[in-house]
Amino acid sequence: MIEGIGVRVDVVVLTICDGELSARLIRREREPFAGAWAVPGGAVGPGEELDEAARRRAGLVGGHLEQLRTYGGPRRDPRGRVVSVAYLGMIPCLTRPPWGGWFPVHELPPLAFDHGVILADGIERARAKLEYSSLATAFCAGPFTLADLRHVYETVWGVRLDGANFRRKVLSTPGLVEPLRRRSARIRGGRPAQLYRRGPAGQLHPAMLRPSC
Amino acid sequence: MIEGIGVRVDVVVLTICDGELSARLIRREREPFAGAWAVPGGAVGPGEELDEAARRRAGLVGGHLEQLRTYGGPRRDPRGRVVSVAYLGMIPCLTRPPWGGWFPVHELPPLAFDHGVILADGIERARAKLEYSSLATAFCAGPFTLADLRHVYETVWGVRLDGANFRRKVLSTPGLVEPLRRRSARIRGGRPAQLYRRGPAGQLHPAMLRPSC
DNA sequence: CCAAAAGTGTTATGTGTACACCCATGA
DNA sequence: TCATGGGTGTACACATAACACTTTTGG
Numbered sequence: 001m002i003e004g005i006g007v008r009v010d011v012v013v014l015t016i017c018d019g020e021l022s023a024r025l026i027r028r029e030r031e032p033f034a035g036a037w038a039v040p041g042g043a044v045g046p047g048e049e050l051d052e053a054a055r056r057r058a059g060l061v062g063g064h065l066e067q068l069r070t071y072g073g074p075r076r077d078p079r080g081r082v083v084s085v086a087y088l089g090m091i092p093c094l095t096r097p098p099w100g101g102w103f104p105v106h107e108l109p110p111l112a113f114d115h116g117v118i119l120a121d122g123i124e125r126a127r128a129k130l131e132y133s134s135l136a137t138a139f140c141a142g143p144f145t146l147a148d149l150r151h152v153y154e155t156v157w158g159v160r161l162d163g164a165n166f167r168r169k170v171l172s173t174p175g176l177v178e179p180l181r182r183r184s185a186r187i188r189g190g191r192p193a194q195l196y197r198r199g200p201a202g203q204l205h206p207a208m209l210r211p212s213c
Numbered sequence: 214m215i216e217g218i219g220v221r222v223d224v225v226v227l228t229i230c231d232g233e234l235s236a237r238l239i240r241r242e243r244e245p246f247a248g249a250w251a252v253p254g255g256a257v258g259p260g261e262e263l264d265e266a267a268r269r270r271a272g273l274v275g276g277h278l279e280q281l282r283t284y285g286g287p288r289r290d291p292r293g294r295v296v297s298v299a300y301l302g303m304i305p306c307l308t309r310p311p312w313g314g315w316f317p318v319h320e321l322p323p324l325a326f327d328h329g330v331i332l333a334d335g336i337e338r339a340r341a342k343l344e345y346s347s348l349a350t351a352f353c354a355g356p357f358t359l360a361d362l363r364h365v366y367e368t369v370w371g372v373r374l375d376g377a378n379f380r381r382k383v384l385s386t387p388g389l390v391e392p393l394r395r396r397s398a399r400i401r402g403g404r405p406a407q408l409y410r411r412g413p414a415g416q417l418h419p420a421m422l423r424p425s426c
Numbered sequence: 427c428c429a430a431a432a433g434t435g436t437t438a439t440g441t442g443t444a445c446a447c448c449c450a451t452g453a
Numbered sequence: 454t455c456a457t458g459g460g461t462g463t464a465c466a467c468a469t470a471a472c473a474c475t476t477t478t479g480g
Contacts, residue, residue, distance in 0.1 A: 146460095
């Protein structure tokens with residue numbers, strides 16, 4: 001049953017930094033691709049669940065994590081056969097990176113191995129899942145306004161959404177968000193907005209469709 | 214990089230036998246779970262793509278094949294750590310099984326390892342993909358009528374659909390089906406139906422929604 | 427002729443979209 | 454009071470669902 005195939009996890013971690021959908025990358029220290037950027041990841045430990053391994057290798061304590069796809073081409077790694085179980089993680093908005101390595105997805109450097117494909121697949125999965133799941137709230141830390149949530153959609157999809165229709169859509173989905181008693185403090189004038197937190201709903205029915213389609 | 218983790222593919226192969234959504238199972242000959250039913254699969258060969266391995270292990274020459282999910286719990290296999298890359302295959306309707314091992318998904322036997330979970334995930338993926346993809350045509354061999362295509366949806370979802378609305382929906386989706394010059398022969402009376410073949414479209418916009426939701 | 431299935435028409439109902447307009451706050 | 458963003462109302466386009474109706478075949 002042992003075949004000399006290595007098993008790794010590689011994790012596409014996305015967040016929104018300063019209004020830009022961004023991915024976390026690390027710089028490789030060893031050959032091959034020494035000095036190139038790559039998605040965080042590493043070998044799966046003995047007795048370790050794949051999900052656990054993904055969280056450990058990505059340093060992802062909280063936040064959303066889901067399996068993305070498995071990449072197993074025989075020539076992916078010049079050192080030998082390596083099958084990589086890729087994951088997609090999402091963490092709340094950051095105003096500044098906690099430690100280096102966040103790249104806006106429009107300004108990605110060349111990546112090692114097939115990590116460019118993995119990252120592209122992860123971004124597309126995130127964009128698709130916003131349509132039919134409540135995953136957008138995973139990008140929001142603590143209480144948020146409907147404008148905050150709308151900005152998540154606008155940033156990830158790269159479109160502008162009508163605030164009025166977005167509000168109706170979100171509030172008409174049972175269990176998507178729950179209102180708090182507080183209102184947001186205003187920064188630059190304007191009426192203070194109602195604050196919300198995540199609701200128990202996981203799926204959206206009907207879906208929030210991307211305007212481009 | 215070699216860690217003693219085995220890598221396999223396991224394939225959920227679905228078809229429609231005699232109006233029933235059915236899965237192909239094989240009987241295990243060796244321990245563990247000798248005599249139990251399991252989904253077809255096996256180890257990935259050296260230098261072999263995962264997709265190739267899935268087709269080879271499932272004996273799937275044509276038909277649709279897509280990656281489903283990877284199962285890697287440390288206790289999946291009592292012999293040791295085995296990561297299984299699961300695939301979902303679909304082949305056209307069969308009036309009778311070509312060789313044994315087709316089970317209606319409502320009458321499944323107990324399955325070896327975690328293959329019950331894998332099979333359930335595969336069935337749910339198939340049901341979900343009918344909504345937003347043209348995958349239903351993968352269950353149709355050669356030219357088909359719109360009634361044939363509707364029966365695919367009805368069988369996989371376990372619901373009844375209105376023929377008139379289904380027709381309009383399918384024909385209004387560009388590139389989903391293409392009409393042929395022929396009409397079907399009638400079996401038990403009734404007007405002969407127009408025959409169609411698959412079109413180039415892969416995605417459905419808007420989606421074909423399950424009535425249950 | 428009748429039964430059966432293909433195919434068309436019609437209408438009520440709901441959902442997405444665009445946009446006008448009012449409300450509450452900071453400066 | 455004005456600018457800004459939160460929040461409401463409304464009209465139109467379009468999709469769905471239900472079902473009556475016509476067409477074309479076999480028996």
